[in-house]
Amino acid sequence: MIILKYAADIAAAINRSGNDNQLIGFVPTMGALHEGHISLVKKSRQVCGITVASIFINPTQFNNAEDLEKYPVTIEKDIYLLERTGCDILFLPDVREIYPNGTEINEHFDLGYLESILEGKYRPGHFQGVCQVVKRLLQIIKPTHLFLGQKDYQQCMVIKKLLALMHSDSKVVICPTLREENGLAMSSRNLRLNAMQKDRAAAIYRTLLFIQQNEGAIPGVLKEDAGKKLEENDFIVDYVEIANAADLRTVEEWESRGLVALIAASINGVRLIDNILLSE
Ligand code: AMP
Numbered sequence: 001m002i003i004l005k006y007a008a009d010i011a012a013a014i015n016r017s018g019n020d021n022q023l024i025g026f027v028p029t030m031g032a033l034h035e036g037h038i039s040l041v042k043k044s045r046q047v048c049g050i051t052v053a054s055i056f057i058n059p060t061q062f063n064n065a066e067d068l069e070k071y072p073v074t075i076e077k078d079i080y081l082l083e084r085t086g087c088d089i090l091f092l093p094d095v096r097e098i099y100p101n102g103t104e105i106n107e108h109f110d111l112g113y114l115e116s117i118l119e120g121k122y123r124p125g126h127f128q129g130v131c132q133v134v135k136r137l138l139q140i141i142k143p144t145h146l147f148l149g150q151k152d153y154q155q156c157m158v159i160k161k162l163l164a165l166m167h168s169d170s171k172v173v174i175c176p177t178l179r180e181e182n183g184l185a186m187s188s189r190n191l192r193l194n195a196m197q198k199d200r201a202a203a204i205y206r207t208l209l210f211i212q213q214n215e216g217a218i219p220g221v222l223k224e225d226a227g228k229k230l231e232e233n234d235f236i237v238d239y240v241e242i243a244n245a246a247d248l249r250t251v252e253e254w255e256s257r258g259l260v261a262l263i264a265a266s267i268n269g270v271r272l273i274d275n276i277l278l279s280e
Contacts (some may be wrong), residue, residue, distance in 0.1 A: 025146075063124055187270060237265045
């Protein structure tokens with residue numbers, strides 16, 4: 001695996017790689033890698049002739065300074081995992097390389113209502129920061145395929161919207177959420193939980209399954225019961241939502257197909273998100 005810090009070196013490295021099918025897969029991450037991230041790299045290797053991963057903790061997408069400060073860093077292990085999985089290139093830029101003109105946001109991405117609901121509502125400015133960094137990374141790497149995790153469901157939709165705004169024809173491949181044995185979605189932030197908290201945190205997934213098992217009940221009642229289950233497990237709940245899977249508009253009545261349940265909640269100051277597709 002080649003590790004590059006400078007954007008200017010990426011194109012030459014991709015050209016030199018002897019890419020046989022001309023497809024360039026890209027897996028953007030913020031590091032502290034786990035098997036969920038690695039599953040995206042594996043998928044990219046199945047589809048594309050060359051796989052580029054990036055590790056960059058993007059300051060502009062953190063709406064909470066403490067969250068940024070406490071974001072876990074495990075770079076040596078990350079490099080080992082990527083190398084072992086057969087990733088071809090790791091792009092490891094510093095902040096100046098991504099933001100040569102500073103981190104002030106000077107471009108506004110028109111994400112429509114996606115920006116004012118769920119994660120957009122609870123993390124103001126977050127998706128503008130995501131778009132800023134992803135746009136820059138796409139311009140540097142020019143991937144044909146972008147591999148993203150379903151765990152960040154709304155982010156997948158935002159990035160699809162960004163690609164449309166950029167008139168990019170990169171394809172988005174959404175990969176399933178990998179989970180711990182107890183059902184807890186793998187997340188870099190789980191590193192901030194001890195074993196007991198991780199056990200409790202599995203309540204998020206159990207609650208999503210509870211919603212799935214009760215499909216057909218009145219969404220308002222179901223969401224309230226789900227919220228109580230989380231609170232019983234020491235969570236502070238931002239939202240439990242049932243929405244149309246295609247556009248994330250919330251539903252008041254049960255629709256027979258294509259819904260998604262989404263949860264964001266904090267345990268011990270660590271904010272976790274997860275979701276499950278319903279009525280498939
Ligand atoms: P992050 O490093 O958290 O920004 O995540 C980088 C990419 O990995 C995003 O596309 C995430 O959706 C994806 N990802 C994070 N957790 C998981 C997981 N448990 N399973 C699959 N993909 C994941």
